[in-house]
Amino acid sequence: MTLLRAFARLTTGSSSSRATSNSSATPDSSVADDNMSVTSEPATLVQDEIDDLTLSVHPLASREGLLVKVEPPTTPREALQSGKRSPRAPCDIVLVIDVSGSMHDAAPAPVIPGQKDESTGLSILDLTKHAARTILETLDERDRLGIVTFTTNAKVILSLVEMSPDNKISAKAKIENLQPLHGTNMWHGITEGIKLFSDCDSSSGRVPAMMVLTDGMPNSGCPRLGYIPKLRDMGQLPATIHTFGFGYHIRSGLLKSIAEIGGGNYAFIPDAGMIGTVFVHAVANLQSTFANRATLTLTYPSELAIQESLGDSVEKQAPIELAGSLTPTSQLTISLGNIQYGQSRDIYLCASPDAWSKLLEHDKAPSVKAKLHYSQMTSTTYAESAEGILSDPTTLDAAEIAYHQSRSQMCAFLSTLFPIISDEESQQNGEHQAVSKASDQIPLLHALISRLPARTFTDQKNQSLVQDLSGPEPKGQVSLAITNAEFYRKWGVHYLPSILNAHTRQICNSFKDPGPLQYGAQSPLFIACRKALDDAFDSIPPPTPSRYRVGTYSKPINMRRYHSSSNPCFAGSTPVLLASGRSVPIRQLRHGVKVLTPRGPRRVAVVLVTPVRREVMCRVGGLVVTPWHPLSADAKSWGFPAQMADSAVRYTGCIYSVVLQPDRDPAAHALRVGGHWGVSLGHGVTAGGDFRAHQFFGDYMAVAKSLKQIGIRKGGIVLGGGTRRDEKTGLVNGFRRAMMRLPRTAAELASMCKV
Structure with a gap:
C-alpha cells in the first residue's frame, strides 16, 4: 500500500x-x-418540542455561593413550529457617528512587528461608513435605521425610518456623504440619538439600540456634573446604548460606563483589522435577541450576605432590607438587559458559608427565591420564578460550576483595574478610570491564574478562560496587557474593559479572544446572523479612499484583509x-x-x-x-x-x-x-x-x-x-x-x- x-x-x-x-x-x-x-445557508432549525425561558437557582454543596441560571430558548418559537429557518429579531438601530477632524486620520490594515504601514488611502471614517453600509445591507422592511453625526454639534442625518428599498438607497447616499469636520461633542450626539426613539412604539417588537462610535475624547459640550448622572436622571432609556472606541486615544472608561448605564456593550477597536468583526458581532447579537429589559430579583435571608461577584459597574445596586418580614430578609436586584436566543445568563453569587451552616441548624428549609421580569420588545412584561433550597445542593456538573466561578473571579479581578470615580463635582463622576500602574496588580494576577478553578478542567469553556488569561500569543492577551507597562498604557487600558464587558454580559464581541467566542456558540440564530453580516462586510463594494489626492492611482481594496x-x-x-x-x-x-x-x-x-x-x-x-x-x-x-x-x-x-x-x-x-x-x-x-x-x-x-x-x-x-x-x-x-x-x-x- x-x-x-x-x-x-x-x-x-x-x-x-x-x-x-x-x-x-x-x-x-x-x-x-x-x-x-x-x-451555504444555515440548516433548518427543528426541535422535538418548543421550549420557553427557564429560571433556576443552584445552591453549591460548598455553601460558598449559588448559581442562578437564566436559559432562553435556542430558537424562536415560529421557527420551531414551522420547521423553517429561524427568523431574526427586527431592530430599531440609531448610529451615532463621530465626524470630528481626527476621523480623517489614516486607517491602515493591521501590521506585524517590523512592517511598515501600507497606505490604502482609507480613513477611519471610510471604514466606519463601510461598517454602516454592512449594517444597512442586512436590514429590510421589518427594521428601522436612524443616523446622527456629531462634531462641534450634533446633526440628525436620518430619522428612524423603515428600511424599504427606497429608504435604503437614501440611507446609503447619506452614509456615503459623511465628511470629517471639527470638534467632538459626544453628549449632544447621544442626546439627539435618544430623541429619535421618542416616538417609538413600545409594542413594535423591534429591538431598540443606539450604537455610538468615536475615535477620541469628548472636548466640547460635556455635562458639567458628568455623563453618567445625567443619563441616570433620564430614568429608563428608550434603547440600549452600545459604545465603540477606535484607536488608542479614547476615553474608554467613559465609553464603558455609558454602555453600562445604557444596558449595552462596550467594544475596543484597536485598528482597522478589527472594525469588521466588532460591528458584525454587535449587530448579530441584536438580531438574535429573545428578550429585553430583563431584571433579576433575589430574596433571601439577610445572614447569607449574598454579593454579586462580577466586580463593580455603574448599574450595580446594593441589597435592601425588606420591612415586615418575620426574620431579617434582603432583596437584591440585578439588571440583565438583553438576552439572546441560545445563550444563557449565569449569575454566580457569593455567600457566607458560616451563615449558611447556621441557617441550616435553625431552619429546615431556608431558601433563595429568584424572580425574573422581562419584555419581548413589547409593552407586555413576563415573569418567571424559581427557588433554591439551601439544604438541597445542585447537581450541576463540576466543570460548569468551575467555569462560572472562574469567569466571576476573572471579571472581579479585571474590575479592580478600573474603579469608578465618585466625585459629584467632577465631569468624570461615574466613569471608570484605569489605575495608573497595572504592575501593582501582577502578583494578584499570578495568584488568580494559579488558583483558577478552570485550570483543573480540560473542556473548551474552562480552557478558554485559561487561554484568555495566560495562553501563548496571540492568546493570553490579559496577562500581556498587564505585565508589560508599555502595552498597558497603549492598548491595555482600552482592551481590558472590552473583554471584561464581554465576559460580564456573556457576549461574543469578536473573533479575537477564545473566551468570548464561547458565547452564542449554541445559538443557531446568532450564528446565522453573524454569517450574513460577515458575507455582507466582505462582499459589498469597498469604500472609496478619501485620503488619496485627485489623480493618484490606488489598488483595488479587498475588505477581507480587515476581517x-x-x-x-x-x-x-x-x-x-x-x-x-x-x-x-x-x-x-x-x-x-x-x-x-x-x-x-x-x-x-x-x-x-x-x-x-x-x-x-x-x-x-x-x-x-x-x-x-x-x-x-x-x-x-x-x-x-x-x-x-x-x-x-x-x-x-x-x-x-x-x-x-x-x-x-x-x-x-x-x-x-x-x-x-x-x-x-x-x-x-x-x-x-x-x-x-x-x-x-x-x-x-x-x-x-x-x-x-x-x-x-x-x-x-x-x-x-x-x-x-x-x-x-x-x-x-x-x-x-x-x-x-x-x-x-x-x-x-x-x-x-x-x-
Missing part, C-alpha cells in the same frame, strides 16, 4: 471507497461542493533538509519523499499549496513564513515568527504546508527549514500552553479529512484556498478549496507558483 493510500484510509469510514471517489471530482463540481460547505486570518505556511523557495542531508526548496516536495525530523527520517504524506497575493509574511533569517507558524531553534522551545521577525514582507506566489506520515510523537512532525524547525500540520498538540497547540492544525485526523475533502492530486498535492472557520465558534476548522481552475500538470503548477 502506498503512503498516499494509507493517508486516505485515515479519514475514511464504512463508506470509504465512495468518499475517496468523490474527492476526485472535476474542478468545477469540486468548487461547487466546497461552496456548499463554506457559504481575516492567515494560513500557517512557508514561501515556496524555503529550503527543506531531506533525510539524505541534501536541501531542496519546499515546493519540490512530493508524497513519499523522506525529510529529516527531530525524530529522524519521516516521509511526506501531503503537500498543501495555497496561492496568495501580497500576503503579509515574516522574514526570519533566510526564512519567509506566515506570522503564526510555530518555529523552534532546538525543537523544544517554540515561538511565533511575528515575535522574532527581522522584517515583514508582502509575498505573492504559493505558500506551502506539509503533512508527514502518521506518528503519535509530536516531535516527529517538524521539518528542518532555513536553519529552524518548522512544525508540520497534524502534529498532535491540540491544547495546553505549548506554542504549537491548535485545536484544528494539531489534529492529524481533522487535517487529513479536510485535505481529502478538497482532493489529493498526483504527488500528494492539494491546492488550497486558505482556511475556513467554524460558524459556531469562529475558530479555524478546515481548509478551503482554491477558487480557481486547478492546474493540470506539475509544470503548470510550478509556473503558477513561481516567485
Whole structure:
C-alpha cells in the first residue's frame, strides 16, 4: 500500500471507497461542493418540542455561593413550529457617528512587528461608513435605521425610518456623504440619538439600540456634573446604548460606563483589522435577541450576605432590607438587559458559608427565591420564578460550576483595574478610570491564574478562560496587557474593559479572544446572523479612499484583509533538509519523499499549496513564513515568527504546508527549514500552553479529512484556498478549496507558483 493510500484510509469510514471517489471530482463540481460547505445557508432549525425561558437557582454543596441560571430558548418559537429557518429579531438601530477632524486620520490594515504601514488611502471614517453600509445591507422592511453625526454639534442625518428599498438607497447616499469636520461633542450626539426613539412604539417588537462610535475624547459640550448622572436622571432609556472606541486615544472608561448605564456593550477597536468583526458581532447579537429589559430579583435571608461577584459597574445596586418580614430578609436586584436566543445568563453569587451552616441548624428549609421580569420588545412584561433550597445542593456538573466561578473571579479581578470615580463635582463622576500602574496588580494576577478553578478542567469553556488569561500569543492577551507597562498604557487600558464587558454580559464581541467566542456558540440564530453580516462586510463594494489626492492611482481594496486570518505556511523557495542531508526548496516536495525530523527520517504524506497575493509574511533569517507558524531553534522551545521577525514582507506566489506520515510523537512532525524547525500540520498538540497547540492544525485526523475533502492530486498535492472557520465558534476548522481552475500538470503548477 502506498503512503498516499494509507493517508486516505485515515479519514475514511464504512463508506470509504465512495468518499475517496468523490474527492476526485472535476474542478468545477469540486468548487461547487466546497461552496456548499463554506457559504451555504444555515440548516433548518427543528426541535422535538418548543421550549420557553427557564429560571433556576443552584445552591453549591460548598455553601460558598449559588448559581442562578437564566436559559432562553435556542430558537424562536415560529421557527420551531414551522420547521423553517429561524427568523431574526427586527431592530430599531440609531448610529451615532463621530465626524470630528481626527476621523480623517489614516486607517491602515493591521501590521506585524517590523512592517511598515501600507497606505490604502482609507480613513477611519471610510471604514466606519463601510461598517454602516454592512449594517444597512442586512436590514429590510421589518427594521428601522436612524443616523446622527456629531462634531462641534450634533446633526440628525436620518430619522428612524423603515428600511424599504427606497429608504435604503437614501440611507446609503447619506452614509456615503459623511465628511470629517471639527470638534467632538459626544453628549449632544447621544442626546439627539435618544430623541429619535421618542416616538417609538413600545409594542413594535423591534429591538431598540443606539450604537455610538468615536475615535477620541469628548472636548466640547460635556455635562458639567458628568455623563453618567445625567443619563441616570433620564430614568429608563428608550434603547440600549452600545459604545465603540477606535484607536488608542479614547476615553474608554467613559465609553464603558455609558454602555453600562445604557444596558449595552462596550467594544475596543484597536485598528482597522478589527472594525469588521466588532460591528458584525454587535449587530448579530441584536438580531438574535429573545428578550429585553430583563431584571433579576433575589430574596433571601439577610445572614447569607449574598454579593454579586462580577466586580463593580455603574448599574450595580446594593441589597435592601425588606420591612415586615418575620426574620431579617434582603432583596437584591440585578439588571440583565438583553438576552439572546441560545445563550444563557449565569449569575454566580457569593455567600457566607458560616451563615449558611447556621441557617441550616435553625431552619429546615431556608431558601433563595429568584424572580425574573422581562419584555419581548413589547409593552407586555413576563415573569418567571424559581427557588433554591439551601439544604438541597445542585447537581450541576463540576466543570460548569468551575467555569462560572472562574469567569466571576476573572471579571472581579479585571474590575479592580478600573474603579469608578465618585466625585459629584467632577465631569468624570461615574466613569471608570484605569489605575495608573497595572504592575501593582501582577502578583494578584499570578495568584488568580494559579488558583483558577478552570485550570483543573480540560473542556473548551474552562480552557478558554485559561487561554484568555495566560495562553501563548496571540492568546493570553490579559496577562500581556498587564505585565508589560508599555502595552498597558497603549492598548491595555482600552482592551481590558472590552473583554471584561464581554465576559460580564456573556457576549461574543469578536473573533479575537477564545473566551468570548464561547458565547452564542449554541445559538443557531446568532450564528446565522453573524454569517450574513460577515458575507455582507466582505462582499459589498469597498469604500472609496478619501485620503488619496485627485489623480493618484490606488489598488483595488479587498475588505477581507480587515476581517481575516492567515494560513500557517512557508514561501515556496524555503529550503527543506531531506533525510539524505541534501536541501531542496519546499515546493519540490512530493508524497513519499523522506525529510529529516527531530525524530529522524519521516516521509511526506501531503503537500498543501495555497496561492496568495501580497500576503503579509515574516522574514526570519533566510526564512519567509506566515506570522503564526510555530518555529523552534532546538525543537523544544517554540515561538511565533511575528515575535522574532527581522522584517515583514508582502509575498505573492504559493505558500506551502506539509503533512508527514502518521506518528503519535509530536516531535516527529517538524521539518528542518532555513536553519529552524518548522512544525508540520497534524502534529498532535491540540491544547495546553505549548506554542504549537491548535485545536484544528494539531489534529492529524481533522487535517487529513479536510485535505481529502478538497482532493489529493498526483504527488500528494492539494491546492488550497486558505482556511475556513467554524460558524459556531469562529475558530479555524478546515481548509478551503482554491477558487480557481486547478492546474493540470506539475509544470503548470510550478509556473503558477513561481516567485
